Amino acid sequence: MNQSAFIELINPFKDKVFRLAKRLLTSTEEAEDATQEVMVKLWNKKESLDSYGSVEALAMTMTKNYCLDQLKSKRAGNLQIVHNNYTDREPQLDKKLEDSNSLEWVQKIISQLPEQLQILIQLRDVEQYEFDEIAKIVNMNETAIRVALSRARKKIRESMLNTHRYGIQ
Amino acid sequence: MEFNKIEDILEKYFEGETSIAEENELKEYFSSSNVAQHLEQYKPMFGYFSQVKEQKSTQEIPLKTKKRNVAWLSIAASAVVLLGVGTYFYVSEKNATQVVAQSELGTYDDPEEALAATQKALALLSNKVNVGIESVQYINEYEQSKNKIFKQ
Incomplete structure (x- = not known):
């Protein structure tokens, strides 16, 4: 497999890898690093990629594991990832409607x-994978995923309702 | 009636039972301008999911073929090793004659002569050590007189 074929292979899911990394690592720079790391790992095993069912699922799994490892080592070193890229988006936010805050x-x-x-x-909810792909x-099995997802969505709703009411009072 | 349908899907959504199509329907509904008042609170949630999906990585991924690097590394390493081994042998060859000459210096055939020479060397050493000790005793003297003056 040459470089251009590989780029073509990863292009459809490169941004998904980036977004998943950003979800977990918060900072854009860390997410870029993670994306690069995962892609280089994939490139290094390019000879054996055919033996995997879905390269995309493999890449997402690698991203997930890599980010969780990163978080673990960060916590062990007593370092916290700071939410430092909120300011970068400030000018954009100003242009948006008032609900950008929410x-x-x-x-x-x-x-x-x-x-x-x-x-x-x-x-x-973001990447809209089917349940069998997420599995x-x-x-995890699909039932467990549905249960966990329901729990996550309800938690978000609960917190949203709290902040919503807070806004009114 | 539209509200009822959306509410049903919402209900299913929070139970984790919706299909991708139904979730898209929700996203579409909440991004439209006529969201029912009592459902307004869900707008940011679905708005956020759509917004986040727009994020893109801007970075180029450096794909290097590492094989060439490895080849160069091994060539460089073997050159260094060869040079090292070469100089070692060259130098030791040169020294070999001197080593033989040096090993003959300082040996005595007569044991008495050897004893005298050893005693002389040891006496020299102990003299030097005594000089060192004497100067330390000076310091001791200072310490004592200091203690006499500054009583604690």
Whole structure:
């Protein structure tokens, strides 16, 4: 497999990898690094890629594992990822409608969920993977995924309702 | 009636029972301008999901073929090793004659002569050590007089 064939292969899901990494690692730079890391790993095993059913599912699984490892080592080193790229989006936000503020709230609420739930929300509600695809990526059965997803969505709703009421009072 | 349908789908959505098509219907409904008042609170949630999906990685991925690097590395490494081994042998060859000459210096055939020479060397050493100790005793003297003056 040469470079251009490989690029063509990864292009459809490169941004999905990036978004999943960003969901978990928060900062854009870290997410870029993670994306690069995963792609280079894929490139290094390019000879054996045919033996995997879906390269996309493989890439997403690798991303998930890589990010969780990163988070684990960060926590072990007592370092926290700072939400430092909110300011980057400020000018854009100003242009948007007033409800952009509540979109940021949603982001905050999701980031407070356990990582496993964040992954599921990202895969289903953002990337819109089918349940059987998610099952391959996270190595869970579909029923468990539905239950966990329901839990995550209800938690988001609950927090949203709280902030909604807070806005009124 | 539209509300009822949306409410039904919402209900299913929070139970994790919706299909992708139904979820798209929700996203579409909540991105439209005529969202029912009591459903307004869900708008940011679905708005957020659609917005996040627009994020793209801008970075180029560097794909290097690593094989060439490895080849160059091994060539460089073997050159270094060869040079090292070569100089080692060259130098030791040169020194070999000197080593033989040096090993003959400082040996005595007569044991008495050897004893005298050893004693002389040891006496020299102990003299030097005594000089060192004497100067330390000076410091001791200072310490004592200091303690006499500055009583704690």
